[in-house]
Amino acid sequence: MFFKMASSALLTFCLVASSQAAMTISGTRIIFPGNEKEVNVRTNNKGANPSLVQVWVDDGNANADVNSIKTPFMVTPPVYRVEPGKGQSVRVIYNGMALPQDRESVFWFNMLEVPPVMQNAEKVDRLELAFRTRIKIFYRPKSLSSSGVGEVDKIKWEMLGDNTGIRVTNPTPYYLSFDSADVQLGGKAVALNTEMVAPFSSKDFLLKNKGSVAGLTGVTFRLLNDFGSAYKGQLNFSNGKELVLQHKK
Incomplete structure (x- = not known):
């Protein structure tokens, strides 16, 4: 429930405070070759505390309900914990949904980072923000051998x-x-x-x-x-x- 609520209201947080996010994605875009069944995406925790992370793919609607989105890709594991200074690879898997074979298709990979609950947090007035990172996934049919x-x-x-x-x-x-x-x-x-x-x-x-x-x-x-x-x-x-x-x- 928390992930669903947070994902619909954190774009503003990302814009005003993205420099505080600890989790990063290796690369700024994902190229998904049409002759592959899956690709790996590396995420890393650059912060000093553990991070709880949720990942998913959307079709361009950033505010869509995570639990009802239908795209050609699933991501596993969908939720995981990353210790400080460590990383986690996730698998983006093509589910076989029909896509155009004469041109690229574009989707979005999402990573939602939830800050840990600090000890004695109930005694301190503090604002906790969830950070979301989105990068494009370009599905490239196997008939295409070049790039833009x-x-x-x-x-x-x-x-x-x-x-x-x-x-x-x-x-x-x-x-x-x-x-x-x-x-x-x-x-x-x-x-x-x-x-x-x-x-x-x-x-x-x-x-x-x-x-x-x-x-x-x-x-x-x-x-x-x-x-x-x-x-x-x-x-x-x-x-x-x-x-x-x-x-x-």
Whole structure:
């Protein structure tokens, strides 16, 4: 019961006090190959006290009831205790639910950390917070042998007709996870709002501070790879509207 109640109300806690969380996950994303039945995820207790942990997978609805979520994955053990300075590997197991085989699918791995009850806690006024960490799971069908970064030259970039931003079109079967993107205006880098772009879809990246991208000379972007590090790309202004990938670094 505690886990169910805590999981629905701890996103705010994570935002304001995440630096106090003791539990960490090795890696910033999970790639689940379609030819595998399970993958291991390592969790570690960096704190000075034992931690009680609950793990599960959701479909993107962070506030869904843990006990009623239906996803293609189960995690075992679902609840465990980790001593300070120790770690625990958990198994993410594919349950056979049908998933598209012509593109990636995305889900979320959740780790809820519950602080231990301290001795004599009833004698002290204190606020105890449960911390939740979420990272993406990318299910990659066995027919796909590359990655989003591997297909970066296929991404289409073009200015919006009202000059408020850039339209990014992803013709690939991979999710594109952007860390950042900037347009070059008057010799200065001006930030765009970025989003993850799903396979075979488009997203509009608008200026963070509104305004116009008219007169831009190029775009620089950072695209996260399978390991969570950034591929850096640069696009130069081309034919009055379209942007083309000029070089990689």
